[in-house]
Amino acid sequence: MGVNVFENGIGYLTKCLSLYNSGTGYFVMYLFAVLYILIKGERREKEIFLPGTAVLLVTVFNPVVPLILDKIFDVNNEYYRLFWIAPVVIIVPYVITVIVCEMPKGRARSLVAFLLALALLFGGNFVYAKGFDLAENIYKIPDELIEISEMIHEDSPNEYSKAYFEYEYNMEIRQYDPKMLLTVDREDYLYAMNYSYTDEMISDEERPVNRILALLVRNQRVEEEAFVDSLEKTGTEYIVLTAGHPQIPFIRRAGLYEIGRIGTKIIFKYDLSDPSVFELVDYSNVEHRFSYRRLK
Amino acid sequence: MIILKAICVLMLNFIMYMAFGSFFAVRKNIKWSATLTITVGFFAYYALFAVITLPVMFTYRPLSLLGKIWMVLCISVLVCSVVLFGKPWAAKIAEIINDIWDNRYFWLGVCTVTVLATVAVAITYSFTLDAAYYVANVTTNVDTNMINVYDPFTGNWQDHFELRYVFATYSVNDSVICQITKLPALVQTKVVMSSTVMIMVNSLYVMISRYFHRDLRRAFLMYILTMLVNCMFISIYTASNFLMTRTYEGKSIVGNISLIIIFVLYLLLVSDSHPKGLFIMLFVICMGTATISSTANMVIPTEVVALFAPYAFMKKKPQILVKALICILPEILMMLVYVMYVKGYYAIYTYPR
Numbered sequence: 001m002g003v004n005v006f007e008n009g010i011g012y013l014t015k016c017l018s019l020y021n022s023g024t025g026y027f028v029m030y031l032f033a034v035l036y037i038l039i040k041g042e043r044r045e046k047e048i049f050l051p052g053t054a055v056l057l058v059t060v061f062n063p064v065v066p067l068i069l070d071k072i073f074d075v076n077n078e079y080y081r082l083f084w085i086a087p088v089v090i091i092v093p094y095v096i097t098v099i100v101c102e103m104p105k106g107r108a109r110s111l112v113a114f115l116l117a118l119a120l121l122f123g124g125n126f127v128y129a130k131g132f133d134l135a136e137n138i139y140k141i142p143d144e145l146i147e148i149s150e151m152i153h154e155d156s157p158n159e160y161s162k163a164y165f166e167y168e169y170n171m172e173i174r175q176y177d178p179k180m181l182l183t184v185d186r187e188d189y190l191y192a193m194n195y196s197y198t199d200e201m202i203s204d205e206e207r208p209v210n211r212i213l214a215l216l217v218r219n220q221r222v223e224e225e226a227f228v229d230s231l232e233k234t235g236t237e238y239i240v241l242t243a244g245h246p247q248i249p250f251i252r253r254a255g256l257y258e259i260g261r262i263g264t265k266i267i268f269k270y271d272l273s274d275p276s277v278f279e280l281v282d283y284s285n286v287e288h289r290f291s292y293r294r295l296k
Numbered sequence: 297m298i299i300l301k302a303i304c305v306l307m308l309n310f311i312m313y314m315a316f317g318s319f320f321a322v323r324k325n326i327k328w329s330a331t332l333t334i335t336v337g338f339f340a341y342y343a344l345f346a347v348i349t350l351p352v353m354f355t356y357r358p359l360s361l362l363g364k365i366w367m368v369l370c371i372s373v374l375v376c377s378v379v380l381f382g383k384p385w386a387a388k389i390a391e392i393i394n395d396i397w398d399n400r401y402f403w404l405g406v407c408t409v410t411v412l413a414t415v416a417v418a419i420t421y422s423f424t425l426d427a428a429y430y431v432a433n434v435t436t437n438v439d440t441n442m443i444n445v446y447d448p449f450t451g452n453w454q455d456h457f458e459l460r461y462v463f464a465t466y467s468v469n470d471s472v473i474c475q476i477t478k479l480p481a482l483v484q485t486k487v488v489m490s491s492t493v494m495i496m497v498n499s500l501y502v503m504i505s506r507y508f509h510r511d512l513r514r515a516f517l518m519y520i521l522t523m524l525v526n527c528m529f530i531s532i533y534t535a536s537n538f539l540m541t542r543t544y545e546g547k548s549i550v551g552n553i554s555l556i557i558i559f560v561l562y563l564l565l566v567s568d569s570h571p572k573g574l575f576i577m578l579f580v581i582c583m584g585t586a587t588i589s590s591t592a593n594m595v596i597p598t599e600v601v602a603l604f605a606p607y608a609f610m611k612k613k614p615q616i617l618v619k620a621l622i623c624i625l626p627e628i629l630m631m632l633v634y635v636m637y638v639k640g641y642y643a644i645y646t647y648p649r
Contacts, residue, residue, distance in 0.1 A: 055603075084555055101513075127526075172423070172428070175431035280440055283356050
C-alpha cells in the first residue's frame with residue numbers, strides 16, 4: 001500500500017483510509033447512513049447496523065489498533081482489508097431506498113432522489129472510467145503474447161524454454177504457457193521497476209539476474225561480457241523486447257540475434273554455450289511421507 | 297467448444313454447491329433459502345477440498361490422484377444429496393418458478409443486471425500482478441501434475457512449500473477442474489470462476505434486498521443501488537474493485553461473498569425466525585473461507601466478533617459468543633501456522649528428506 005505503520009505512527013490509519021477512499025465519498029456516505037439510522041432508524045434497524053459499527057469504530061477504525069497489530073504481524077500492506085467489514089455496499093443503498101421510498105410522492109421526493117443519485121454517481125470513481133478494455137480472446141491475454149509463445153516453442157528444440165520478457169508479459173506469459181520458464185521472478189522485477197542497482201549489486205556473482213534487469217529495465221551500464229555471462233548462468237535463451245527498446249543495439253553486439261517480430265515485439269535468441277534441458281523432478285519413487293524441519 | 301465447456305462447468309459449480317450446502321441448510325418441512333444453501337455449499341465444497349488436498353500435497357502425490365479422489369467424493373456427495381434432498385429441491389424449484397412468474401418484472405430486472413455484470417467481468421481485460429501467482433499456479437500444477445511444488449512465477453522447482461499460499465487451496469481446485477475438463481486455466485479462473493462469484497454475489501444482494509423490503513419495487517431499487525455502489529466505490533483497495541476487476545481471486549471472494557454471507561447470517565439471527573444450525577453454517581463458512589485466501593485469517597474473525605459479540609451482550613446470551621468464537625477457530629489456527637512460518641519456526645519440504 002506504500003504506507004508504513006512505523007513511519008506514520010498514529011497517523012497511519014488516516015493515510016490508509018485516505019488511500020482506500022482515493023477521492024470517493026462513499027465512506028462519508030456510510031457514516032451519514034449510520035447517523036441516519038442512529039437518529040431516525042427503527043429498533044430493528046438499529047439492532048442490525050449500529051452494534052457492529054460501534055465495535056468497528058473502537059477496533060478497526062481506532063488509530064491505535066494498527067500500531068498494536070504491527071507488533072505481531074506485518075499489517076502495513078494489508079490493514080486496508082479490514083475496512084471491507086464496514087458494510088458500505090449494503091447500508092448506503094438501504095438508507096437511500098428508505099429515504100426515497102418513505103417520502104410522500106411529489107417534487108420534494110423527486111428532488112431528493114435526484115440529489116442522492118448525483119451523490120452516488122459523482123461521489124465515486126466509475127470502474128470503467130478509463131474505458132471498457134475488451135479482452136482480445138477467451139484467454140484474456142494479448143493475441144501478440146500467444147503468438148510469441150508459439151514462435152519460441154517452434155524455434156526451441158526443447159519442451160521447456162527459458163526467456164526474459166518485459167514486465168507485463170513476464171507476469172502474464174505463465175498464466176497461458178507453463179512450458180515457458182522465466183529468468184526473472186516477480187520480486188526481482190518489482191525491485192527493478194522501482195529502484196536502481198548499485199555497482200555492488202551489479203557485480204554480485206550470486207545474482208546474475210541483477211545485471212539483466214539493470215541493463216534491460218533500468219538502462220544502467222553493464223559490461224557486454226558480464227551480460228552474456230548472466231545469460232549463461234541463468235540459462236536464458238530468449239529475450240523479448242519492444243521494438244525501439246534502447247538496449248537493442250547492445251544485445252545485438254552481445255551476440256543475440258533476431259528470430260522474428262510479432263506486433264510491437266522482437267524476439268531475440270542467444271545460443272547458450274552449454275544448454276541444459278529442463279526436466280521435472282521425478283516423484284515416481286519417493287517415500288510419501290510428510291517432511292518438515294524445525295528451524296527454531 | 298471452450299465456451300460451451302465453460303458454461304457446463306459454471307452450471308456444474310452451482311449444482312455441486314447446492315449438493316454440498318443441502319446437508320447444512322435444507323431441513324424437511326421447514327422453509328429454506330436456495331441462495332443460502334448454495335453459498336454455504338460453496339464454502340463446504342472448498343473446506344472439504346482442503347481437507348483432502350493437504351495430505352495429498354504434503355506427501356508429494358500427483359494432482360491426478362487428487363482429481364480422482366475429488367471426483368469420487370463429489371459424485372458421492374451429489375448422489376447422497378439427490379437421494380436425501382431430491383424432494384425439497386423439486387419443491388424449491390417449483391417455488392422459484394412460481395416466484396419468478398408472479399414477480400416477473402422484478403426477476404427480469406435482476407437477471408438483466410446480473411447477466412450484464414457477469415458478462416462484463418467475463419469479457420474484460422485487466423492486468424493484475426496477483427494473477428501471475430494464482431493463475432500461473434493453476435497452469436503449473438496441471439502441467440507438472442504436482443501440487444504447489446513448482447514456483448508459478450518462474451517455473452523453477454521450489455525447495456519448500458510457500459506457506460503464504462499453500463493452505464489456500466482454492467486455486468488447487470481450479471487445477472483439478474482444469475485437469476479433468478481440459479479447460480484452459482485462464483478460462484477456468486478468469487471466466488468460469490469470475491462468473492460464478494458474480495452470480496453468487498448478485499444472489500446475495502437480492503436476498504438481502506428482499507429481507508429488508510417486502511415491496512419488490514423497493515427491493516429492486518436497493519438491489520440496483522448495491523450494484524451501482526460496486527461500480528462506483530472504486531480505488532485499488534476496495535472490495536468493490538476486487539469484485540469488478542479481480543473477481544476470481546480469493547481476496548475478492550472473502551471481501552464480497554464471505555463477509556456478506558456472514559452479515560446475512562447475522563440478519564437471520566436478529567430476525568425471530570432464524571434457521572436451525574445457523575452456527576454450523578457459520579463454522580462451515582469460516583472454515584471454507586480460511587481455505588480460499590489467507591486474508592480471511594484477519595478479516596473474518598474481526599467481522600464475526602464485531603457482529604455477534606455485541607448481540608450476545610445485548611441479549612445476555614453468552615453462549616452465542618462462545619459459538620461464534622468456536623466458528624473462527626479455523627482462522628485463528630491458520631493465523632498461528634502462518635505467523636510461525638513467517639517468523640521462521642519451520643519449513644515444509646517439497647521432497648522427503
